[in-house]
Amino acid sequence: MDILLLLKAxxxxxxxxxxxxxxxxxxxxxxxxGEWLNFLDKDKRDVFEIMIQLGAIxxxxxxxRQRLFQTVQRxxxxxxxxxxxxxxxxxxxxxxLLGLAFHHQIKAYxxxxxxVGIALIVGGVLILVIEKYVPAGRVRDIDQxxxxxxxxxxxxxxxxxxxxxxxxxxxxxxxxxxxxHRLTATEFSFFLALxxxxxxxxxxxxxxxxxxxxxxxxxxxxxxxTAFLSALVVxxxxxxxxxxxxxAVFAWYRIVFGLFxxxxxxx
Numbered sequence: 132m133d134i135l136l137l138l139k140a141x142x143x144x145x146x147x148x149x150x151x152x153x154x155x156x157x158x159x160x161x162x163x164x165g166e167w168l169n170f171l172d173k174d175k176r177d178v179f180e181i182m183i184q185l186g187a188i189x190x191x192x193x194x195x196r197q198r199l200f201q202t203v204q205r206x207x208x209x210x211x212x213x214x215x216x217x218x219x220x221x222x223x224x225x226x227x228l229l230g231l232a233f234h235h236q237i238k239a240y241x242x243x244x245x246x247v248g249i250a251l252i253v254g255g256v257l258i259l260v261i262e263k264y265v266p267a268g269r270v271r272d273i274d275q276x277x278x279x280x281x282x283x284x285x286x287x288x289x290x291x292x293x294x295x296x297x298x299x300x301x302x303x304x305x306x307x308x309x310x311x312h313r314l315t316a317t318e319f320s321f322f323l324a325l326x327x328x329x330x331x332x333x334x335x336x337x338x339x340x341x342x343x344x345x346x347x348x349x350x351x352x353x354x355x356x357t358a359f360l361s362a363l364v365v366x367x368x369x370x371x372x373x374x375x376x377x378x379a380v381f382a383w384y385r386i387v388f389g390l391f392x393x394x395x396x397x398x
Contacts, residue, residue, distance in 0.1 A: 140357070146164045147362070157297070177335070181339065191321050222302075223285065226288045227326075245393065262382070
């Protein structure tokens with residue numbers, strides 16, 4: 132067993148779990164971490180990243196298991212459950228359709244340290260602008276989100292197809308722009324992560340099935356578990372954080388990290 136490779140898998144899992152639900156771009160961080168660690172060959176690393184994303188998704192399922200179970204159980208009779216599912220489906224469609232149509236082009240042309248650096252900086256500036264000029268949203272419960280707002284958030288989420296933008300950042304800040312309170316936008320972003328991430332990882336796994344090997348199981352398992360546990364911690368911490376703080380700290384982090392990438396990694 133290669134201990135160094137296992138350690139790298141732990142680091143990659145921590146990076147995924149720590150950044151997937153923060154507005155800082157997990158994809159961007161994984162690209163940089165993978166290059167810095169020289170972790171696996173590119174094709175194998177892509178499959179590994181799919182697996183650790185599944186670990187992060189599972190953390191959402193565990194943290195919100197009660198609401199998810201109630202929604203599934205009452206979908207035929209509870210208007211609130213039907214409302215949530217409808218809104219998630221509507222918000223899911225824009226990114227799903229655009230991702231399906233341009234998946235190859237995005238992977239081929241946008242997955243680079245330069246793209247990530249620029250997207251991090253631009254996103255950081257936008258967060259500061261939104262925090263300063265967008266008034267606090269009035270929608271304080273996900274059951275109050277309208278169909279129009281769900282669709283608007285769905286289009287905002289589509290921006291996250293660009294590496295470095297951040298899916299959670301696009302949906303949370305988009306939600307705030309369209310009338311949601313920051314805590315409501317954050318909670319809806321967690322639920323919206325389930326269909327889009329399950330669809331994306333399922334599609335990628337299907338395409339990469341020939342690259343899966345039992346020999347890689349220990350490395351993949353370590354990354355999966357690490358991503359799950361770290362994501363669970365971050366989800367709980369973020370829920371507490373957004374109730375009392377703005378996202379400005381993440382904006383400045385994005386700007387500094389983006390500049391760092393452009394200076395030291397872009398080529």
